[in-house]
Amino acid sequence: MKKLRRILHVAVNDLRIMVGDKAFFFWSLVFPMMFIILFGLLFKASDSAPAVAELTVVNLDEGRWGAYFLDKIKTPTIELKIVRSEPAEYSRLIVLPPDFSAGIEARRAQKLAFKKRRDASTKAAARVETRLYQAVARMLSELVLYGDGDLAKFLDGHAEFRDIVQVKTRFPEKTVTVVPSGFDHSIPGTTVQFIMMMVIIYGGITVLEDRKNGVLARMLFSPLSKAEVFQAKLLGRWLMGMVQALILIVVGKIFFKLNLGDFGLSLLVLGAFALAMAALSIFIGSLCTKEDMIIGLAVLLANLFAGLGGCWWPNEIVPLGVRRAAMISPAYWAMDALHKLRFFQGGFGDILPHLGILLALAAILGAVAARAFRVRE
């Protein structure tokens, strides 16, 4: 208990010194806000549906009803791509089976599968889907005319025609269920980036300064052991990362209506990430002998990991190879977990691997930092 109290005392003092720094306000709020607004607006624009939505149709039907159905879909805002087999890549796709016309003629119910790529525009999908229903309705009316001309009477007399054509929209499992605004991505992205930047820069520099000023060595004059001093430094830097995260989240909630999904789990992800960065900051602070070295290294690492890890743009839009390479970035695991919580309605089970990786990284970096940690020059 005494040990814990001492560790907390040192950690809170570190936090106080870091937060008390005049530049802290700029680096923790003003500068990140610029990133949030820039990337938020950028991705808000790209969020709107394209002017012309693409729809690929695999038309296997040879009869008249398939062609007729396609004719009813046609509109200037939908670009039809008619093919004979399912392509490897598409945004949205519908398949007309070979027996489509024959089935209708035989008065059998038809089911058309509408598929959508996971990361294609949701709004465009909705537009296409609406058009499909319109086409179905028009076709039904034609079928009525093909009957005796009275839709209600026709349907009353022919119950089987009520569902003569069904369009069943299928999205991949755990698909996007919320249309994300740019800020829902840019705020977590900027938060992750600035946790990295602030914790490594401030955390590293203060470790260096404390060592140079003899403050770390003096702590050993008290009942604190070297291991406890290390733990206190780690805790102080973690607290700083969490303060940084909370500032941006609160600002995001107030000014940008930020929605993180499950707030508790989001904090858990950011906490695990901040712990890994806290350990990294002590490691860098223990290795470097000059402030400039720490700043250079921090800016380089933070920007590299942020860009690669999906802090600036959603990782879902980058090529698969880059997405795989991104896995070396701690930011990737934090951002991917936050995306799962926010955009895919994920729960604890979905982010468990991410938490595991971030905590394992924190443990490895912590062990390396503890070994490199020194109290005097």
Place this chain on the structure above:
Amino acid sequence: MLEIKDLSKSYGDVLALDRFSLDLKKGEVLGLLGPNGAGKTTLISILAGTLGDFTGSVTFLGRNLFADRELKSRLGIVPQDMAFYEELSAMDNMLFWGGLYETSRAGLKRRAAELLDLVGLGARAREPVKAYSGGMKRRLNTAIGLLHKPDLLLLDEPTVGIDVQAKVSILDLIRDVGAAGTAVIFTTHQLAEVETTCSRIAIMDHGRILAQGSLDQLVRIVGERDIVEIMGEFAAAAFSEAVQDLTGERVELLSAGDGLASLAVRDTAEIPKIMDRLFRRRLAVTDMKIKSPSLETVFLKLTGRTLRD
């Protein structure tokens, strides 16, 4: 209260402490004098627990100092280099460093304010330390070591590089602390400081205590003799050779360096004889001083060096 037995520490081939032993009683203020490299800072660092890999034992308050970390809360240490947070105020520094010990917040605030007043920083206690002068920082550095009312206070050259006012303030504080019952070990280069501040003086060199006792006891080591200090243009070896036939019961060569030598003489009548030997060898003498025995003389006799060597 403190018993150090056969403490030895090496840095490679260099023996920094050589079976160093020392006892210290409650309220005793021990001045540890020694030239650079004598082993003073090594001793303080071992006692502070920041230096390992040594042999020997240290018993503090009847317990092994290194086996129980909580014993450290009874130990106050003032390091040679100033160590505190420059961006915090003196009061905030005091509250931080004091907070590492088992002290109530209210009690700590009172004690911090008292100590800052005592070292003359009370009026500027809320200013960031980075705005302080060197002397003010040195006083704060000392006050931090006293916050938790330690039973043993270790000060490693606490008056280095400060003005007279700050030095007096720190020495007064050390005396007061000793008078209040705290045992103090105080390392320094300054003979005058230990003469006026310490109840016991130990002279150390090459990692060992060469002599210890009160000022009077130490001066008796040199005996009732006058000290002759000769300055001139001569080499150490030439000087030693020139006065060799005079040295014995009545004349003792305390130290001989290039251009400066010290001798202890029973009678000033020996001085012309010394001069004669030097002139015969054509060794130029530019100045000569006759002094009464002092701690400096004792130091010179024991170490063969001045404190500035």
